[in-house]
Amino acid sequence: MEQVLSAYERPYDSAFPLVCMDESPKQVIDYKEFTGKDGKQYQDSEYVRKGVVELFVATEPLAGFRQLTVEDDRCGGLSQISNMGSVYSKSHGYCI
Numbered sequence: 469m470e471q472v473l474s475a476y477e478r479p480y481d482s483a484f485p486l487v488c489m490d491e492s493p494k495q496v497i498d499y500k501e502f503t504g505k506d507g508k509q510y511q512d513s514e515y516v517r518k519g520v521v522e523l524f525v526a527t528e529p530l531a532g533f534r535q536l537t538v539e540d541d542r543c544g545g546l547s548q549i550s551n552m553g554s555v556y557s558k559s560h561g562y563c564i
Contacts, residue, residue: 480530485559487552492523524548 475486496518499511522541526548527534537548 476529478530482531483559485528485556486530487556488527488529489548489552490525492525493520494523495520526552 478486497515498518499513499515501509501511504510519540522539524537524539525534539547
């Protein structure tokens with residue numbers, strides 16, 4: 469763990485960028501709305517499931533860069549990795 473934390477203490481070097489990536493599935497929901505007898509709009513506690521999306525986050529903390537993409541499926545992460553590969557193609561890179 470100390471080796472990982474020490475990576476964040478290194479000075480910034482564009483030839484060896486520190487790039488972090490993560491993914492997280494999130495459920496997309498919508499709430500039912502109805503009109504009461506008094507004519508007001510109300511939001512029901514019951515929700516409608518609208519599917520799942522994947523959030524992909526790429527950060528370069530020492531450079532202050534972050535990018536968030538939302539994909540409909542897990543395979544979208546491949547395009548995220550491919551995109552990051554083209555951005556950092558001239559760097560030597562680290563893998564943590």
